[in-house]
Amino acid sequence: xxxxxxxxxxxxxxxxxxxxxxxxxxxxxxxxxxxxxxxxxxxxxxxxxxxxxxxxxxxxxxxxxxxxxxxxxxxxxxxxxxxxxxxxxxxxxxxx
Amino acid sequence: xxxxxxxxxxxxxxxxxxxxxxxxxxxxxxxxxxxxxxxxxxxxxxxxxxxxxxxxxxxxxxxxxxxxxxxxxxxxxxxxxxxxxxxxxxxxxxxxx
Numbered sequence: 360x361x362x363x364x365x366x367x368x369x370x371x372x373x374x375x376x377x378x379x380x381x382x383x384x385x386x387x388x389x390x391x392x393x394x395x396x397x398x399x400x401x402x403x404x405x406x407x408x409x410x411x412x413x414x415x416x417x418x419x420x421x422x423x424x425x426x427x428x429x430x431x432x433x434x435x436x437x438x439x440x441x442x443x444x445x446x447x448x449x450x451x452x453x454x455x
Numbered sequence: 456x457x458x459x460x461x462x463x464x465x466x467x468x469x470x471x472x473x474x475x476x477x478x479x480x481x482x483x484x485x486x487x488x489x490x491x492x493x494x495x496x497x498x499x500x501x502x503x504x505x506x507x508x509x510x511x512x513x514x515x516x517x518x519x520x521x522x523x524x525x526x527x528x529x530x531x532x533x534x535x536x537x538x539x540x541x542x543x544x545x546x547x548x549x550x551x552x
Binding site for chain 2: 400401404405407408411412415416418419420422423424425426427428429430431432433434435437
């Protein structure tokens with residue numbers, strides 16, 4: 360658990376990082392550096408997106424799997440690292 | 456204008472590791488592709504939906520914001536999807552090369 364905390368702290372300290380959210384397999388945020396309403400909003404939307412991205416990859420090739428997702432927009436970049444039981448969302452401002 | 460498009464696509468296609476490029480129009484019809492027909496149609500259909508979902512997620516969070524690129528890293532390759540004016544540019548690359 361301490362290692363997880365250390366990793367999250369390290370990511371949080373990177374220049375430009377606006378927020379970090381850890382979501383469990385049900386889409387429930389279990390850790391966050393953002394306010395509650397933003398967290399819930401991000402978690403819900405990103406959860407759906409990850410499921411869709413994963414099934415897209417598998418539809419194309421059932422032997423393949425999703426490793427990482429980057430959603431770059433005009434204002435920021437959302438990076439999502441899905442795992443078996445959780446996924447990690449990091450929101451950053453790439454120009455910072 | 457058309458010459459610029461061709462030049463840009465050729466430049467992208469010449470990069471090491473690029474497996475394929477697809478341009479999809481506003482109706483979801485692939486208008487240009489370096490891949491075979493069935494693969495093209497499959498990618499175009501699936502990624503169009505995924506890009507639309509990513510775009511609406513971005514806009515739901517902030518209506519002033521918009522999606523610029525979606526990068527999907529999988530075990531075998533990376534797919535980049537860039538929407539522009541209802542068109543969609545899809546590039547599939549092997550990032551290890």
